[in-house]
Amino acid sequence: MSSYRRAATRRNIVLMIVASTLLLIWVFPLLWAVIVSLKSESEVLAYPPSVFFEPTGKNYADALFGDFSILSSLWTSTIVATATTVLTIVLAVPAAYAFARLRLPAKKTMGFYTLATQMVPPVGLVIPYFLILNKVGMLDSYEGMIIVYLTFSLPFAIWLMVSYMEDIPFEMEEAAFLDKASRLQTLWHIIIPQVRGGIAVTVIFVFLNAWNEFLFAVQLGGNNVRPVTVAMYNFVSVEQTLWAKLSAAALIAMLPVVVIGIIAQKQIVKGLTVGAVKGGGRR
Amino acid sequence: MAQGRVHLKGIYKRFGNFIALKHIDLDIQPVEFFALLGPSGSGKTTTLRMIAGLDTPDEGVIEVDGEDVTFAPPADRDIAMVFQNYALYPHMTVRDNIAFPLKMDKMPKAEIEPAVVRAAERVDIAHLLHRRPGQLSGGQQQRCALARAIVRQPKLFLLDEPLSNLDAQLRLQTRVELKKLQRALNVTAIYVTHDQEEAMTLADRMAVFLEGDILQVGTPDEVFNRPASIAVAAFIGSPPMNLLPATLDGDRLTVSGHSMTLPRAPQHPGGEVTMGVRPSHVRIDPQGLPTRLYLSENLGESALLNLYLGDELVKMRVASFNAGAEGETVPIAFDIDTIHLFESGSGRRIPLAGE
Amino acid sequence: MRREDGAHQGERRFALMLTAPGMLALLLTTTFPLAYLVWSSFQTINLAMPFMDGFAGVQNYVEMWHDSRYWHAMGLTGIYTFSSVALQVVIGMGLALLVMQIPAGQWIFRIVAILPIVLAPVVVGLFWRTLMLAPNFGMVDFLVQWLGFEQINWLGAPTPALISVIAIHTWQWTPFAFLVFLASLASLPGDVYEAARIDRANALQRFWHITLPLLRPAIIIVIIMRVMISLSAFAAIFAATGGGPGTASEILNLYAFKTSFVELNFGYGSALAVSLLIITMAVSGVLFYLRTPRRREAGA
């Protein structure tokens, strides 16, 4: 074997080692959370941390059914995230079609406006929303929460959908017009089926962002509407942190998004790169 | 100065389960213009990429001037290459594209500019130096790729179907340029093409590829006039020669019941053979074999008659378009001294006395 | 009326009909509250002292101008945004280049990179605060001591706290840059690299002369997206340090939040938020201006 080949092999080995180390940095916190969540509260406090222990499912049982059960919060998050997603798609898809394909008065202005609303930092919205919702008695209500969630999901969804709409060949619509389809029929029968993939990506992003939202949830929610990102905080109190239960609760809360993330990995990466203007949405 | 001798020994290459090259042997001489000719997918580009060092063989050795470079990176091989689809740097101007190899060679800045202009002038794109590849026509891009290759004086010049995207006129013109250029630069050139006319006119020698194998290596004349096997005979020529089953007995050859005496004795015991004859060596002969005219193709300067001799299709070139009625009977004969013979089983050429 | 106008009248009306609900929703859900925010920034609104409420004029802004905590928060926002974005781009690029090189198993990296991105920032902040950085509990703390260094109070001492929140943000979002760069790298024309190798460019030269210029658009997009996200970062810092210790990791977001919801001084909080809004808009304006490709002089 020549020295060139040996050098290439050596290089590959070094690459694999470096890459694996870096991989560990990103996997470890999650992995450790899983391990901690399987320990008993006393085992958790062992320092240096123990690696061999009797795994227990008690923390998960407690997180779901114990004193600070997050079960109802999971349901709340599901309602809020689903409703936000549905409403966003219904509003965004037609608007995106008009932006991408149709002659529209003041198109540039509206496009720029949509883009600008996407840049608004959430702290700038949570303050007035608190005052407004307080005045009209809609704090801690589903309606209020969903309206607020539209502020970050709608501009993002419109822009993501526009980039998908732009990819459809014009001939499609023209053929439909020749077949005497109305504009609405064309949108419904020709365009929307074409961008199903784009809609799926948008749904995933909007749902993830709504599920993960924290700032609005903690200030504008309450006992009635308490998304799971807020409910986890019950395991962190001033006197003591219930490490293992917190880990279990957080892992349960993140299970849906992690599953979606892994299944829809390809679509998410596409959304990150296609959305171009501001993929990933607002956190 | 023995520079630019390329020796491939038993090169074997697999992509997954697919065998792309089956133990290729090639010995390319210094300052030779060598063509790799073969149909699409036959392994020409794969071979060239291994000579360039862009790929490595699974087995076998590549030597350049006696030195084993099988696993050497391209930078260590002193080569210039024109890629099939040019591979110009899209973000650089034509000037920067051509200058790039010199810059990597750490040539002083002051010397780069005149060298770039000289190379550009040679391929007639000196007026386009400020443009980017995206603003060039296909032919201009191709010449830019050529300029980038000739701006340096490499040991080896590799060209992968560099004319395939040009129009017919430009292709003929550049073909001549290329040959002159190679002579002027005095370097070995290895030239991949699936166009046999290109190979015939440009190459000193050529290798005929088929399905990862080399069928024949030789001068264009040898390959054209003495194809080594049925496979080569069936590939070379446009259209390639007619191949007909025949019976050989001493120097008597019988085709479709019609016997003829070969002028030179074949070195073969006799029996079932395959006879080959080029379409231009078939003629109309009232005493000949009766055939049925199936279709005549007008090629402008000549015409091609498609005839059926029994079940066998025979193509015949005639001087001018002579649209005989389809179905008409045309009696033909073969120019006996241009006939090629091949063993039916192995497909090997049967040499005639004096070959 | 020109014939053409008549022909497109129907299309325009239809387009307006499609956009109206969305635009109206945006107007009501974002612009109206923002107008309210601006209005309240000129008011005294203090839920702890409601009797003081009333019109304040530019009082809040004058106070802000003289508020050293505000300027401190502003500085931290700059440091936080700049360093986290720079780290994300550099590390993300490095990782993408590395992973492009490895012969097999790229898909593992893609999967792993998705995980931090889909996690809620508040969960990331909590995990790091507890599992990784907590004194005598977290893995990082353990590792530092095991390697023989002095124990560092990661979240309890000012400078380490700032470093920690930057590191947390970088940890969560580097995979984003990584994935975008990986996708862009994969889409670069391979033959151009082969041509460069033939032209005897070494790995560093290929990166500098080929990869970097070709990736420019992707890099700019990533920078824009990441700056915007950095400027609105909240949950992870809130969960990890709450802006502390003291104000050591209190970026503008947290300052505006705490002023409003902890001190209940909504008037002043609004003014802080308005300043944040202006900064964000200005920065995005500049970034988008830079992104728009302008004609450059071609050739030498």
Ligand SMILES: Nc1ncnc2c1ncn2[C@@H]1O[C@H](COP(=O)(O)OP(=O)(O)OP(=O)(O)O)[C@@H](O)[C@H]1O
């Ligand atoms: N990277 C690869 N992976 C898998 N198969 C490959 C790869 N490169 C080439 N092949 C296969 O190897 C065979 C030879 O390919 P090669 O590119 O050498 O053909 P070629 O003779 O240059 O053809 P063409 O005239 O079409 O360029 C083809 O069947 C091709 O499909």
Ligand SMILES: [Mg+2]
């Ligand atoms: Mg090829």
